[in-house]
Amino acid sequence: MKETLTKLITALAFSLFAFAAFAADAPPKVVVLRAARLIDGRGGNVVSPGVIVVRGNRIESIGGAVPAGAQVIDLGDMTLLPGLIDAHVHTLLQGDITSEDYDVQLFKESLPYRALRATKALKIALGNGFTTVRDVETEGAMYTDVDLKHAINNGIIDGPRMVVSTRAMSVTGGYGPSGYAPDVTYPMGVQIVDGVEQARKAVREQIAHGADWIKVYADRSYFVTKDGTLSSTPTFNAEEMKAIVEEAHRLRHKVAAHAMARPGIENALNAGVDSIEHGIAIPDDLLDVMVAKGTYLCPTLIVTEYVAPGRGGIWTKIPAFHRDSFSRALKRGVKIAFGTDAGGFAWDAINEAKEFEYETRYGMTPMQAIQTATRNAADLLDMSDRIGTIEAGKFADIVAVPGNPLSDITAMERVAFVMKDGNVYKRP
Numbered sequence: 132m133k134e135t136l137t138k139l140i141t142a143l144a145f146s147l148f149a150f151a152a153f154a155a156d157a158p159p160k161v162v163v164l165r166a167a168r169l170i171d172g173r174g175g176n177v178v179s180p181g182v183i184v185v186r187g188n189r190i191e192s193i194g195g196a197v198p199a200g201a202q203v204i205d206l207g208d209m210t211l212l213p214g215l216i217d218a219h220v221h222t223l224l225q226g227d228i229t230s231e232d233y234d235v236q237l238f239k240e241s242l243p244y245r246a247l248r249a250t251k252a253l254k255i256a257l258g259n260g261f262t263t264v265r266d267v268e269t270e271g272a273m274y275t276d277v278d279l280k281h282a283i284n285n286g287i288i289d290g291p292r293m294v295v296s297t298r299a300m301s302v303t304g305g306y307g308p309s310g311y312a313p314d315v316t317y318p319m320g321v322q323i324v325d326g327v328e329q330a331r332k333a334v335r336e337q338i339a340h341g342a343d344w345i346k347v348y349a350d351r352s353y354f355v356t357k358d359g360t361l362s363s364t365p366t367f368n369a370e371e372m373k374a375i376v377e378e379a380h381r382l383r384h385k386v387a388a389h390a391m392a393r394p395g396i397e398n399a400l401n402a403g404v405d406s407i408e409h410g411i412a413i414p415d416d417l418l419d420v421m422v423a424k425g426t427y428l429c430p431t432l433i434v435t436e437y438v439a440p441g442r443g444g445i446w447t448k449i450p451a452f453h454r455d456s457f458s459r460a461l462k463r464g465v466k467i468a469f470g471t472d473a474g475g476f477a478w479d480a481i482n483e484a485k486e487f488e489y490e491t492r493y494g495m496t497p498m499q500a501i502q503t504a505t506r507n508a509a510d511l512l513d514m515s516d517r518i519g520t521i522e523a524g525k526f527a528d529i530v531a532v533p534g535n536p537l538s539d540i541t542a543m544e545r546v547a548f549v550m551k552d553g554n555v556y557k558r559p
């Protein structure tokens with residue numbers, strides 16, 4: 132009896148130990164994705180059929196045999212693509228065609244409420260196939276983007292990988308809300324920074340609170356000159372802009388500049404920013420500077436057409452300038468990364484992937500357009516070693532669209548399968 136009991140206890144202890152050991156060393160799940168086609172984001176030919184082996188949260192191999200015990204997801208007549216990257220979004224903004232739309236969000240919505248609305252925006256972005264976004268400022272919601280990023284990374288909410296810019300910067304009189312009585316106090320859409328000392332301090336402060344990128348507004352107040360050129364009023368002077376970029380780079384962070392016409396673009400490029408946002412009317416000589424310096428253009432074509440009718444005035448002329456500028460940038464070989472300004476339009480109003488169609492309408496091939504949201508955007512974000520292409524060793528951020536997006540680019544608006552970090556968030 133005693134012997135039996137000892138045997139039983141030993142067996143039990145052993146199995147518990149074995150179970151614990153098994154739980155600790157459980158091999159990562161292996162998933163094989165199969166579809167009619169594969170575009171790996173590197174710009175080469177379409178691979179047919181497409182087979183990707185995913186182990187845990189990483190891509191293990193492309194093609195080859197199905198490992199024993201693997202789960203196979205057959206996506207039929209679809210095209211597998213790298214998870215998409217939108218390098219210009221505002222998850223804490225829910226559409227601001229007019230300044231009233233904007234002010235209501237800043238004055239009447241609490242930061243917790245804005246954060247809750249942002250969780251919906253992030254879910255929409257992920258569902259549309261965007262597994263990484265660069266959020267280029269919270270529009271008065273302070274450092275809430277840092278919290279959203281942490282909530283995603285800690286598995287509290289679903290959303291894309293986030294690269295965040297926190298508050299952004301402009302000068303006194305350079306950003307909204309505006310037009311209220313001088314004695315009324317209200318929140319600003321950005322951090323107001325005047326002078327070189329404040330500029331350096333703001334960069335340090337934002338980075339200390341979690342900013343991955345620094346975002347500046349380089350110009351505002353757009354107008355057409357007598358000779359038909361789009362122009363603007365610069366915000367920062369050359370010294371302030373240089374101080375911001377110098378300080379950000381010194382702390383190993385990059386700078387994105389909202390810049391629409393020469394006064395802002397030239398100032399930003401002279402200071403050495405890393406990306407020009409919008410670039411509505413970039414003169415040829417400044418496109419050459421961008422090529423020489425390797426500065427990215429993040430064009431956001433979709434938003435200019437979308438807000439034009441509602442804003443009226445000068446905005447109705449902006450899309451034509453934008454189209455011309457984008458086409459010249461493309462011809463001259465400027466590096467272009469996909470960005471939409473989602474949040475500038477309501478997240479549920481249009482699928483941000485409509486930007487692909489605009490890129491091709493303005494001169495890109497479908498493959499070039501796809502690369503702006505994969506390899507190029509990953510390069511801009513310095514994340515090429517982890518995302519942007521389907522290659523062994525990279526994060527398993529993979530999407531699939533029905534049919535072939537090279538013959539119909541609008542397929543990019545119909546993402547039917549989304550995997551991020553090896554987890555499936557959407558499937559047909």
Ligand SMILES: [Zn+2]
Nearest residue numbers: 221267472475
């Ligand atoms: Zn924006």
